[in-house]
Amino acid sequence: MLRRPPFPRPSAAAVDKARLLLDRALGPSKVITSPDACLNYAGDESDQDPVTPDAVALVSSADDVARALAAASEAEVPIVPRGAGSGKSGGAVPVGGGIVLATIGMKSIKEIDREELVAVVEPGVILGDFHAAVEAEGLFYPPDPNSLKMCAIGGNIAENAGGPRAFKYGVTREYVLGLEATLMDGTRLRTGRRTVKGVTGYDVTSLLVGSEGTLAVFTEATLQLIPKPPGVVTLLALFDTAFSSGRAVSAIIAAGLVPRCLELLDAGALEAVRARGVPVDARAGALLLIEIDGDAASCEAAMERIGEACVSQGALDVLAAQDKAQRDRLWEARRALSPATRAMARFKISEDVVVPRTRLPDLLTEVGRISEETGVRMLSYGHAGDGNLHVNFLWNDPDQGPAVEKGLDRLFRAVIGMRGTLSGEHGIGTSKAEFLPLEQSAELIDLQRRIKTVFDPRGLLNPHKIFPRRGHGVC
């Protein structure tokens, strides 16, 4: 773990008051205060050190949410919304103590409207369960972060989650038509629409999506669905180096082809896949996992042209998954890469930088250079079609922390130098807050701080996220 100074916590008197108010408002069965049980709500999937909250509110309705927010307000303690805790930037970690507001109990899929292609869900619905429910109706909800078996839709919306299918279908924001949300002062808002089109007023829905739990707490979401694609084909293209696989990504895009997924795995990531028992040709030093959807004829035609584009960039082989079982095995290995790489070292940071797609080979070269110069083991994989790469830093010796810090700084500066962005899908949270000034001007950061103040004047809702500490931050 990297060393970061802790944030101040509320006083003992404020904590006592918050617990008492929560107990009164929700009833003791919905309030956790024992440190052991609170520990389960201390961390997420990021490198942020876990911080045990002072209390956890297990809400099951919008009224409960309003009551928990009122208790936090009255006691003047922080309150941090939490879905399934699968976030990767520290968004759900209660770094300043206080209350965790757990929405995971709000699990109802309230509606799936086949004619309007709309669904209405509560924030605690698990994404994989939602996929299964809409697909059973012949419909499709494209966002597919790789934690889909355990992540909750509320968290996906808070972080504007992406996933492999974002290349063709876009990220969560594209599918959120409207939200029901509660503000710190108890105001309950309905934003957005249920219709296909709608341009009334400011786009508050879009502002809330990706706001990382800092502006409001979602209690319901209205989501856009699309018809389920009739067929899917999965291809595997093997390359000797990540650099040539990166060039193949550019060639596929330049040919005007739009597979639904275009995932890249470098040599280090392949090692993790092989370690999970998926045999990958020993010659391969990189791989593209490509998925096309549509009718049989268009899939067939796209498959051929994608194969040609890969071969033109030196692919060693291009193979098609022969059946669903083979496809599932490939995706299982890809989706398990995050935990698999975590098992490769004592400490790990997975970034989610994005560069313009044509700069992907340059980014891969830069990652190699950073690893060589800092001596930190690094590997990369991710959503190459979007130019979105998970650059992983892996280390065992805590003394390597400063070298990792140096590598992170170099990576972010290189990405911004290529006109890229710090985060494609994990959000800024606490992990990247100090680096925000690399990408955004002081004026833009200040405007966002002022927006936060409008929603949450006393700064109690998920504090210390997104923005650098005052007087800190790189420049």
Ligand code: MLT
């Ligand atoms: C992924 O694409 O697997 C996830 O975004 C998580 C990650 O590996 O960083």
Ligand code: ZN
């Ligand atoms: Zn990802």
